[in-house]
Amino acid sequence: MANTPYPESYYAASANAVAPRPVLQGDVETDVCVIGAGYTGLSSALFLLENGFKVTVLEAAKVGFGASGRNGGQIVNSYSRDIDVIERSVGPKQAQLLGQMAFEGGRIIRERVAKYNIQCDLKDGGVFAAITAKQMGHLESQKRLWERFGHTQLELLDQKRIRDVVACDQYVGGMLDMSGGHIHPLNLALGEAAAVESLGGTIYEQSPAVRIERGANPVVHTPQGKVRAKFIIVAGNAYLGNLVPELAAKSMPCGTQVITTEPLGDALAKSLLPQDYCVEDCNYLLDYYRLTGDKRLVFGGGVVYGARDPANIEAIIRPKMLKAFPQLKDVKIDYAWTGNFLLTLSRLPQVGRLGDNIYYSQGCSGHGVTYTHLAGKVLAEALRGQAERFDAFADLPHYPFPGGQLLRTPFAALGAWYYGLRDKFGY
Template structure:
């Protein structure tokens, strides 16, 4: 039987020890079978198990193998496209619901950490950093927008103020979100998996689903077994492949690259990020970074459309890091890895149902740490018969990429080049 290990990332090397979870062998029945043990699947499973559902999770590799265990570890509110875009693209009622939910994912994460005593290095505070006056105007508008939906933990930063947050002269200001923050993302996923199992939920690793048999009681088939359920929840995101062609045509896997330095020591680490906030800039192809618990700088950025693994990740990301922090020119890079996220054309998540009993959520578009936890709650509500919030997401319009699957990579890359040029020109 094939065994897929974690990629060689900082997160995998520093992860909480976890039990071996056996692959599915034979046939079983459950109330809900969930495909994917990332944040979406684990969040859904936990909410369902807390309400008494029998839950079985099938994971192709290991818990948190995909984006959930490889991301920048930043708790960022709202969606990849903000609430103002949603307001222009759906009904007033749905926009109000989606706006109210935009800040719920971070609350769910903190509740899970507290309730299940998950050790994942939670730190509070996140900053959006602006290079240009136009980006600052955008942040001012974002602050007003979020406050209109009751989110009041925000503070605009001028140039001297942001210089107290991050030791670079690159930014002219920013927006501090005190309800933002950062975590060890793989340890969060592992902690949620252990919480699920403590409640009686079942997780099978190394159990890729090869085929879904639709019907009144859908069946997920793996190499050595099958799970018959009342409902299926598809939560594979960028690692789902072509298991359900209905979902693959309106999304595209993309890769993001991350590096982690050697431990910097307390003095140097504190000089870079004195408040220990996480940072993301306001460019279309943005950079993001933070300190780990052992004072490494974790720095990510860049997008590879179509999710190819670059040959030399450090060569891509290290120059970005040094542009922000030239004082790190002699610092060694200990880890470099890539992870895939799922992009939609609208950059809004796709939520829906196939037939009467196959539910899905996908396409966080690089903004998934908080959204996936919300998605789990919304999917669980729908399976319990409370579908109002699910319907608000399901009502968002989505379109296939221009040119179909063959041309979606070059067309998307061309669009990204246009926005990157705008960022460089400051327009």
Template sequence: MPHTPYPSSYYAASANPVPARPELQGEVETDVCVIGAGYTGLSTALFLLENGFKVTVLEAAKVGFGASGRNGGQIVNSYSRDIDVIERSVGAKQAQLLGQMAFEGGRIIRDRIAKYNIQCDLKDGGVFAALSAKQMGHLESQKKLWERFGHTQLELMDAKRIREVVDTDSYVGGMLDMSGGHIHPLNLALGEAAAVESLGGVIHEQSPAVRIDRGANPVVHTPQGRVKAKFIVVAGNAYLGGLVPELASKSMPCGTQVITTEPLSAELAKSLLPQDYCVEDCNYLLDYYRLTSDNRLIFGGGVVYGARDPSNIEAIIRPKMLKVFPQLKNVKIDFAWTGNFLLTLSRLPQVGRIGDNIYYSQGCSGHGVTYTHLAGKVLAEALRGQAERFDAFATLPHYPFPGGRLFQVPFSAIGAWYYTMRDKLGI
């Protein structure tokens, strides 16, 4: 079977050492088979192991191969659609429960890092940057909304104040969330995988799930083996493929692009982001950036609908970086890569159960670092018979993309163009 390595990226080049994890050979039995060793799968496995379950994790490539090991590395609270949107859709009672969970994922990440001594360059502080008065008004409303759900580590920033945390003239203001922050995302995943194994969990890499035999005693097949389980957790997200056909029609893989500069001088790095916060702007198709532990700038943005790989990532992202930081015009780009996330029409995650024993969570819609860690806890709770929080997600309404899979890409691209024009015009 072919070996699938990590894609070339700054994260892969700076990853912590890891043990060999051989592919599955033969038949094994377990309580729970988790498909996918990204954040959702690893978080679920950890919570299950901590509660006495026997867990086997199947990974088609390597731990954190997908979005978990390629993202911007930012700890951002709430969901891709905020709590007020949820409230208008499902009512106050369900929104209250989802709102209470909206800030839990970041706490879970910090708990994991501390409990299992994960070395992933955790830094506190995340900035939402406004490019217009309209966006600043949205941040003012968002602060009130989040505070209504008990989240108080927030500071609104005017134009003068935001210049103290990011050296650019691009923004009219912003909001600082000190419970946000940033990490080396692949090293977080690798540390969580080591935690899984420390509790007796087993992870098989290079072991894609190719078929699921459903029924009272489900079986997951790989090219060289199979796993007999009481429960299955499907956590493949944008890299699931067609394994579970009913999950494909209501979601679409999308690509985002990231570049990383050569190491900057300590003085230049400090001048760009003096407090070492991460930043994302408030556009519909947003840009995001942060410093690494070795003083590089990671800058990402843009969306490619349908998850096609652009031929020249640097040509797409470098102009965005220079618009924010023209002082980097002579800086070399050392790494450029793309990674896929899974978009839903509602931009809210899809959580549910197929039959009595197959559980899933997918469709973070670009807001996955914190949500996936929460999802692992919620899925583990459901397998233990505590389904209230699971049901709050599972009953969110979801719809197929108009026109089916054939029209997913053009439909989404037209929608993105509309919102991008609104951002540019400030309306």
């Protein structure tokens, strides 16, 4: 049977040591079968175990193999579309409930790290950096919006103040969110997996779900075994494939690229990001970066629609890094990789239930580190019969991409080209 290793990323190279987990062989019975050992699946499993459920997790490769172990490592609040956009779509009552949840994911991460002593280089503080006056105006509005929903750990940064936190001369200002921050994302996933096992949960690696037998007592089949369950949680996101066709029709995997420098040393690292905050700019096709625990710069950006792997990731991302930090022109890139996230047409997550006992959450649209942790809690609540918050997400409208799976990639790429032009000319 094929053994799928981690991609050759900085995160995989610096991951905390863990023993390989077993492959599922034979039949297993459980209360809940979770498909996918990324953040959504692990968060769901933890909340369910803490509430007395018996949980089995199936992972096609290794814990955190997908976006959960490859992302930029930034704790960013809210959703890929902000609360005001949601409010215009669904009205104030539903938006109020979703707005109250928009800042919960980061708190859940910090609670998990503290409760289970997860070693993942957690640092507080995230900066949204404005390149234009229009973007700065948007941040001012965003601060007012977030404060309306009780989120107050925010500070607007003028041009002088943002230079104190990031050594980049292309920003006119920004906003600091002290409830944001950054982590080693794969080590967070590995720590959460260990927490799942400490509570009696079981995780099988190299055990892809190949078929779901639906019904009153659903069964998930893998190449060498099967899991009989009362409930199933589908948490494969961009790596689910066509296991559940009705979910694949309303989403599209997209790739984003990340590079990591050689160690910069304390002095150079501190000169770039003196407070060790993470940063993302306000462009539609945004760049994001931060320092690692061993003083490397992780820099990401770019989107490849349809999730193809570019031939030369460094050639795509290094020029973006040097535009922000020309002082790094002689610095070597040690790692370059790509990872997939799942895009929805609305850019809002898709949450729901198939039949009476198959639950799912997917489509974070590039904004998943915090949302997935919230999603696990919301899914666990629904299985316990507390569905108000689940229903707030499940009632969001979602549509298939125009032209179906054949044309969704060129349509999305055309839209990205349009917004890329807007970024370039400051609209």
